[in-house]
Amino acid sequence: MADKQTATSKEMLQVESVIGRILQVGVIFSAIVMAIGLGLFLVTGQSGYPGTVVPRQMGLILQGTWQLKPYAIMMLGVYCLILTPVLRVIVSIYAFYKERDHLYVAITTLVLFILMVALFIGVHG
Numbered sequence: 079m080a081d082k083q084t085a086t087s088k089e090m091l092q093v094e095s096v097i098g099r100i101l102q103v104g105v106i107f108s109a110i111v112m113a114i115g116l117g118l119f120l121v122t123g124q125s126g127y128p129g130t131v132v133p134r135q136m137g138l139i140l141q142g143t144w145q146l147k148p149y150a151i152m153m154l155g156v157y158c159l160i161l162t163p164v165l166r167v168i169v170s171i172y173a174f175y176k177e178r179d180h181l182y183v184a185i186t187t188l189v190l191f192i193l194m195v196a197l198f199i200g201v202h203g
Contacts, residue, residue: 104162115151
């Protein structure tokens, strides 16, 4: 019994470490992507789009990023920053499941559902 609790405690420490690393890497990666987009914007002096157009749909962002359009690259960085806490919630669901804490699995799954609905509304609304 004690060995099982020790193994679970070690696994939870690993999961917490993974969660922390996800947040660190997500923020750093997003900042780097946004800095690249900003650098391109400052060098070229153009957004890559006519007027005040800004790409907001993921397809347009990926297409614009492939074409090295500064605004698209900056928006990709913003999307990566938005998705960082979503990954954290997903890993938390796994952690609570491993702890057999069904109440927190349900609550965290509800949080994930709310985040996904909000993202859907933000993209399509």
